[in-house]
Amino acid sequence: MQSQPTTVLDIAQLRAHTPGCQDSLFLNSAGASLMPQPVVQAMQDYLQLETQVGGYEAERVCQTQIDRFYEETARLLNTRPEHIAFAYSATHATFQALSAIPFREGDTILTTTNDYVSNQLAFLSIQQRLGIKLLRIHELPNGDLDLTHAEELIRTHRPVLVAITHIPTNSGLVLPAEDVGKLCQQYGAWYLLDAAQSVGQLPLDVTRIQPDFLVATGRKFLRGPRNTGFLYVSDRVLTAGLSPLFIDRRAATWTEPDTYALQPGARRFEPQEISLLSVGLAEAVGYANQVGIEAIARQNQRLMHRLRTGLEQLDGITLLDWGSCQSNLLTFHMARQPLTALDAALRHGRVVFTVQYPNSALIDFRRKGIDWLVRFSPHYFNTLDEMDEVVDLMAHFLR
Template sequence: MIDLDRVVRDTPAAAHGVFLDSAGSSLPPSVVVETVAAHQRREAQVGGYRAAEERAADLAAVRTSLGLLLNVPVGTLALTDSATRAWTQFFYAVPLAPGDRILLCGVEYASNAVAALQRAAATGATVEYVPSDPTGQIDLDALAGMLDDRVRVVSLVHVPTNGGLVNPVREVVDLAHAHGALVLLDACQSLGQLRVDATALGVDALSGTGRKWLRGPRGTGFLYVRPGLVTALEPPVIDLFGASWTGRQSYALADDATRFELWESDVAGRLGLGAAVDYLLALGPDAVESAVTAHAATLRGLLAEIPGVTVRDRGVRRCGLVTFSVEGRDPAEVKAALRARDVTLVTTRRKSTLIDMTERGLEQFLRASPHYFLGPDQLATAARAVADLAR
């Protein structure tokens, strides 16, 4: 169980208003803020190189903490500047040729989709979309029917940006692996609110970010590549960190996932990411998942009781994202009106999840993402504010 008093003390801003945007960029705990600020102060005193050298062991410990969180070996992890960088570093490393097939899910995120389309155009591969089933999650029967030996990679969004569903991962992995296809899991919206065991899920790669549910700094991300696969792939972009210059016409890639990393980085941000992961591990991922899921269910229920409000969430298993619309009100105007009442949430637009939103006939709606640092009174306050606007 989460000690609400403690986590609010650790996040003073959480006590003011109602913060409902942890799916976008959450409120970091004080230890993260101080870790980042302290390192930046140290850089101002001695310079970036010396400051980084002083924290070499702590920087290495960031991968150790991520390994504990994901239940994977340290050598399978690369630190990046975003989840998008992590996703593309892996995706562009997968060999593709004319006739190869790329499968995206029906709730695919725009950044992943445009990268897949660009790569397909350059290689002669094709991009196809696995439909969603009536519940909104990936249609496993349809996936089974689409798979063949020409499918090279299946991109699966664990939790879509525009809804509260959780896609089944292990089932997708088992189907894809039966045909030799790789599974790349976008865990941007699941890590930090759900327990994610990459080894148990069996995915070939996983991308994640620090700024969302993990409550880490912006400009931080990470990539997991399963053991045995790392050395079979060459990243699309390398420098002297992920590779060594061995001769006039030669270089050698690192023999672990650091081959996907680049030299320049936000050292303070990475240390802050490590602090955020350690904070989560101390609370317990299971306790966090339980609290977030319960908060979302409570808010979803309160909103569903308001006349004129439609909850847009789908899926068999639901998580911490709550999406809804207010009849007759523009979502952007509702967002602004709620912000004036110190209720912070965002809108999600069709351009972010084009296939899913188009099929549902929706252009934009509101998204709330309550984290564990909120109390029940705050959820009720947010619902009352929405009810007032719905009138």
């Protein structure tokens, strides 16, 4: 069979679709990325229609656009539309998934020290309210997840749920999602993967990862609007009849005064109000599919290699990203320079970035012995010249 040609990105066109990157060195796609113009236009058109016919009629007229969200997201994850539900955020999707699992006192949740802060807080809340046990998988000396320890904990404690964040918000580490999925399949644990930082940045195939729940947000590397996200649920979840604790009117039909019938697919997890938001997210996911996630990943690797290589050569910067597999999040600290001066220099250089503090990743910050870090997260619409410009700016600051 003849191999398919490698897609070459038209960076000039991508940047033309992204007006915000003309006025800044935008390195914050791990926080909230720049929406491409087609996403903005789709939402503006929908809002304009609402001003003319009202929200309910606009939803009816645009039902094909709304349905496109499920089709494009299923394509992105290599699944079927009935496995996709809209959510207001990755955290909202996580809460829906957690509420569907019938935890009992003494049950175990197994997670990592790098799991997203909102997830950790939810686990701690369940621990306090329901009396579950919360265990965390150790890391190897290089920062990788210790899969031997993970299997030992799963075999010994038989957790009801194993939950990991694919790419932690506080580092560029990529956790071995497929390997964890195999362990969960082997021992029968529910598996929740937070893909908020990986969706839109890396290829994701749920047939390989085998999660029961996969949650993601629209505002990060997918380049969608805020207050959007999605939840993937597996056949196993649907066959088991799991559903969220609080069910919205889109999720079920009220059949008798004391009974209801769930939606047969993932939409049993959905909220009622999704029309405008799902149109924007559908356009964003469709845009990523059209550009091509493999091509996006290759461009991201080029950008991060240039940025990491450049910053590694600067004296006075400590890069904080451990692990053998790293992503488009780069984090660093400076022991000899105050954060206030660095913040001012970067903003003067038009760099858009994120500062994080210990309360976003308490265990990891304590392990690294720092009280702040700066995170750079370029994306495929950035250029190699921009990476060089950031390195030069940092070199000038350190003189």
